[in-house]
Amino acid sequence: MGDNMNxxxxxxxxxLEQKAFIEKYVLTHSISxxxxxxxxxxxGEQERYKEKDEVDDSLINSENVSNxxxxxxxxxxxxxxxxxxxxxxxxxxxxxxxxxDIYISGIKMENADISDIQExxxxxxxxxDIDNAHAMYLSSDNWPFSVFHKIIDNISDAINSDFExxxxxxxxGMQDVRTSIFYDYSGKYQNxxxxxxxxxxxxxxxxxxxxxxxxFFTFIAETGKKVDVISPxxxxxxxxxxxxxxLRSVSEENAEKLINNLKAYELLxxxxxxxxxxxxxxxxxxxxxxxxxxxxxxxxxxxxxxIAERFMYLASxxxxxxxxx
Amino acid sequence: xxxxxxDNVNKTEICSGRTAVMGxxxxxxxxxxxxxxxxxxxxxxxxxxPMTEPDSISAVKKSKGVITDRGGVLCxxxxxxxxxxxxxxxxxKDATKKIKDGEIIRLCANCGKIYR
Numbered sequence: 047m048g049d050n051m052n053x054x055x056x057x058x059x060x061x062l063e064q065k066a067f068i069e070k071y072v073l074t075h076s077i078s079x080x081x082x083x084x085x086x087x088x089x090g091e092q093e094r095y096k097e098k099d100e101v102d103d104s105l106i107n108s109e110n111v112s113n114x115x116x117x118x119x120x121x122x123x124x125x126x127x128x129x130x131x132x133x134x135x136x137x138x139x140x141x142x143x144x145x146x147d148i149y150i151s152g153i154k155m156e157n158a159d160i161s162d163i164q165e166x167x168x169x170x171x172x173x174x175d176i177d178n179a180h181a182m183y184l185s186s187d188n189w190p191f192s193v194f195h196k197i198i199d200n201i202s203d204a205i206n207s208d209f210e211x212x213x214x215x216x217x218x219g220m221q222d223v224r225t226s227i228f229y230d231y232s233g234k235y236q237n238x239x240x241x242x243x244x245x246x247x248x249x250x251x252x253x254x255x256x257x258x259x260x261x262f263f264t265f266i267a268e269t270g271k272k273v274d275v276i277s278p279x280x281x282x283x284x285x286x287x288x289x290x291x292x293l294r295s296v297s298e299e300n301a302e303k304l305i306n307n308l309k310a311y312e313l314l315x316x317x318x319x320x321x322x323x324x325x326x327x328x329x330x331x332x333x334x335x336x337x338x339x340x341x342x343x344x345x346x347x348x349x350x351x352x353i354a355e356r357f358m359y360l361a362s363x364x365x366x367x368x369x370x371x
Numbered sequence: 372x373x374x375x376x377x378d379n380v381n382k383t384e385i386c387s388g389r390t391a392v393m394g395x396x397x398x399x400x401x402x403x404x405x406x407x408x409x410x411x412x413x414x415x416x417x418x419x420x421p422m423t424e425p426d427s428i429s430a431v432k433k434s435k436g437v438i439t440d441r442g443g444v445l446c447x448x449x450x451x452x453x454x455x456x457x458x459x460x461x462x463x464k465d466a467t468k469k470i471k472d473g474e475i476i477r478l479c480a481n482c483g484k485i486y487r
Contacts (some may be wrong), residue, residue, distance in 0.1 A: 088426075092406050095424050187445035188422065209393060214445060217453060224425055224447065225454045266426050273429050275455050318445075326425065359424055 053258050056320035057329070058143035060256055064329040065152070068253045068260070071336065081244045083335040084262045090335070090362035091326065104367050114179035119191060127197050127310035134193060135317055138180055142324065145173045149333040153340060160348055163341050164371055171366040178364070181325065184318050189331050193314055197307050204304040205292050208254060213309070217314070218315035219285030221278040223257075223323045226263045228273040230255070235268040243269060258328045338362055345371060374481040382477055382486035385470055386463045388438070390483040391449035394458025398435040402472040403427075417478050419470050423448040431457060436478045438466045438485060460485065 054060045059067075072080060094101060105111050117137070152158075152166050179214045182189050198216070205211050221229065235243050247253065247261050254260055261268070289308060294306050324330045338361045346354035353371060360368050401412060403420040407431035412418060413423035418431060421440045431437055431451055436458035439448045443462060452459035458480035460466075466485060470476060477486040 091425055095406070095422075186444040186447070188441050189448070195443075198444065209390060213393060213453065222390065222447075222450045222454060224428055224451055228428055270429060273432050275428070275432070278468075281454060336403065 049318070051257070053256065053320060053323075056139075056316060057258055057324055058139055058146050059329060061254060061256065064258065064332075065254045066213075067329075068332060069251070071153075071332075072248055072249050072253070077245060077248065079336075079339060080248065080262065081241055082339055083332065084244055084265055085240060086335050086338065086358075086362055087331050088266060090364075093359075094363040101364055103176070104365070105182065106365070108175045108178075109174035110172055110360050111179045111182070114176045115183060115191065118179065118183055118193060118268060122193060122196060124329055126306060127200065128306045128313070131193075131197075131310040131313045131317075135313060138184070138321070140147055140315055140336075141173075141176055142321075142330070146330060146333065148173055148332070149337050152337045153333060158344060160344070161371055163344055167341070167361075167366070167369055171369070174364070174366050177325075180321065184314070185325075194311065197311050197314070200307045201292075201304065201311065204296050204307070206295075208295075211288050211292050211295075212283045213312075214288035215370050217281050217285050218312050219282040220315055220319050221276075221281050222319060223259060223327055225275045226257070226278070227259060227267040227327065229275045229277065230259075230264075231267060233272065236271065238269050240265055240269075258323045260328055260332055263327045263331060335362070374479050376481065377477055377479050377486070380486075385411070385476065385485045385487055386466050387482075387484045388463035388466070389444060391442075391444050391446075391461045392452045392457060393480050394436065395477070395479045395481050396435045396437050396458055397475065397477045400470045400472060400476045401424075402467050402470065403430075406465065413420075414415040414446050417476060419466050420448075421467055422446065423451065427451075428455070431455065436480065438463060438470070438478060440464055440467050446486040 118134065121133050122130045148170055155162065183192050201215060202212055235246065243265055244262065252261050292304065293301060340357055342354045342358040345357055349371060357369055357371065374395050374450065398415050398417040400419050401416040403409060403418055406424055409427050412430040412434050414433055416434050418434045418437045422442055423431065423437065423439065428451055432455055437448050437452050439446065439461045440463055442448055446461055449459055449461050458478055460478060460483055461482050470485065474487060479486065
């Protein structure tokens with residue numbers, strides 16, 4: 047990932063605090079709960095791509111998403127994109143904090159009844175929509191707007207659309223989590239069953255890496271064959287070389303604007319990398335799946351299996367607007 | 372944009388998109404609409420998909436390149452291909468409909484075009 051990067055400045059909860067929470071959860075829950083969380087996260091991530099069109103339609107039509115988009119869009123109307131990026135970074139962190147807190151409150155809730163959990167998931171729906179706006183406009187680049195578009199256009203213009211330079215600049219010198227989990231492959235768990243894998247992680251207290259990736263969620267990477275991916279050092283060097291080349295190629299009057307846009311890009315890209323870790327391989331994924339499990343158990347006990355199963359499917363695939371008990 | 376690899380090759384344009392990672396290669400198109408289909412990707416295949424999925428990196432690494440219907444230069448397909456150096460064209464809108472599974476195609480990411 048980034049060289050000597052301090053991940054704590056990007057996460058709403060520090061890596062140490064995340065580790066403490068997970069350790070406590072593991073001590074107070076069964077191993078089958080931990081296995082379920084690991085398995086359900088993988089299932090949800092694959093399954094939501096099948097439901098993608100429906101989920102996307104619901105996002106586009108969500109007032110909460112539209113309002114958050116407008117807030118983000120206005121931020122980036124500023125010519126000074128680095129100042130915009132700083133403000134956006136603060137907005138994102140506040141949103142992630144609120145979202146994390148509500149899931150943790152749900153996990154810690156005692157003697158919850160149906161109306162408690164209905165109210166909880168009604169609030170989660172609103173916060174998740176807001177979070178989805180960031181997933182759309184920071185993380186995915188599948189939409190007409192993104193926090194990066196204007197910045198990339200500015201950088202491209204400054205270097206006369208030299209795509210060879212731009213290609214290396216676009217990495218911001220950082221390795222994406224989807225490749226880093228393969229780069230960090232340990233080789234210890236090839237062909238392991240999920241049960242043995244999770245048991246091993248628990249006995250080794252191997253709960254979280256420095257960059258916030260939870261090994262609970264790298265089962266597929268760790269149990270398959272090694273995939274050769276380019277090292278973070280090579281990505282960083284290519285980026286630094288490209289940056290030097292880009293700065294050498296612009297006039298002095300344009301250098302300041304290029305530097306402003308590169309700084310903005312680096313900050314936003316770091317936001318994106320750490321957002322993807324947190325949401326899909328990290329703590330947010332853990333607390334989300336833990337609360338889905340807890341809620342499913344409450345529903346099973348109080349209403350019935352069918353309702354519980356339907357809820358768990360919808361919550362796991364981000365279809366919160368369809369949840370009702 | 373010119374491509375010194377395929378400019379003089381006889382070809383017909385199928386579709387176009389945005390260059391995510393440069394390169395010009397020929398291979399067998401594999402239309403991927405379900406995760407399970409990634410398991411069958413071989414070294415001569417070019418992945419053609421609406422969008423790549425998070426755990427498809429092994430298949431992408433094995434393939435010759437990637438074409439997507441959706442996404443921009445920072446979509447997940449683009450980022451993964453950039454980091455593992457595979458030619459990639461994104462945002463074609465309808466590559467999965469216009470390209471036939473199993474046909475030989477040329478992915479010219481230098482120009483952002485796909486040819487047969």
